Amino acid sequence: MLFSAEMENSRIAWTHHTENFWLGCDMIAPECAHCYIGRILRRQGRQPWGQLYRSTTWGNPDKWEAEAAAQRKCLRVFTNSLSDFFHTAADAWRPAAWEVIRRTPHLVYLILTKRPELIARRLPPDWGGGWHNVWLGVSTGCKQTLNKMESLRRIAVHPKAVRFLSAEPLLEDIAEDIDLSGFGWVIVGGESGSGPQYLWDPNADWRKEFDQRGRREMLLQWARRLRIVCKEAQVPFFFKQVTAFRPGQGEEALGRTYHEVPPPPFARWAVKPEQTQLRMARVS
């Protein structure tokens, strides 16, 4: 299979790069209903659901590692934005992916999953108390899936790593129900995908998913309330976007930009090229 490195230098503000070791997935939760991978994989002539494709971009992390090590900086790498790292159909490929991750210590892999209950049996044999460069995240944006955070809490992470939450798309107000203990980072955003491609279990009958062709609106007050919860818990808060197609759209909608990120496991984070441009624009 031939795939381009189109996700290199990601436009997603909370990561420097995106590495997809494989692509394709299956919908398993209300948040999946308008998953953007359907649009992207179909554009590549691929069937997005029911099968996985191994990518040809496995050499990218070695290249980024050399750059990061030379600069003595750390880079964040969103891992599998077009799949789920813990999908069972990738079990045969995952050990080789762990090898790549092991040999690139300046890259902090942000592994975001909706399948945290599958993690424990799919960790590398030398996981021990976790690796400094693997940050495990869970994705939940409604009360029905908040229990996924509990599954992730059971997985040990390195003292210099964090467990993180991606509440995107945020589908309802979860601020009162959320338990942030054991979590060190929260990312919030509105839905970007749209369309009638819902394939998840219809028995769940989660609000409006079946006839909703557009994006499900995130009310800003839900995001504001999550920010307050994070502030009280002293957990970094990252507001990515409002309900809109483009990453970063409306990122100042809460009154200012909230792009808080936990500290790297060592050294400093590299600055993203567009952040450099932004700074230059501000001083010119």
Ligand code: SF4
């Ligand atoms: S788990 Fe993630 S990648 Fe898979 S269908 Fe759901 S939203 Fe898309």
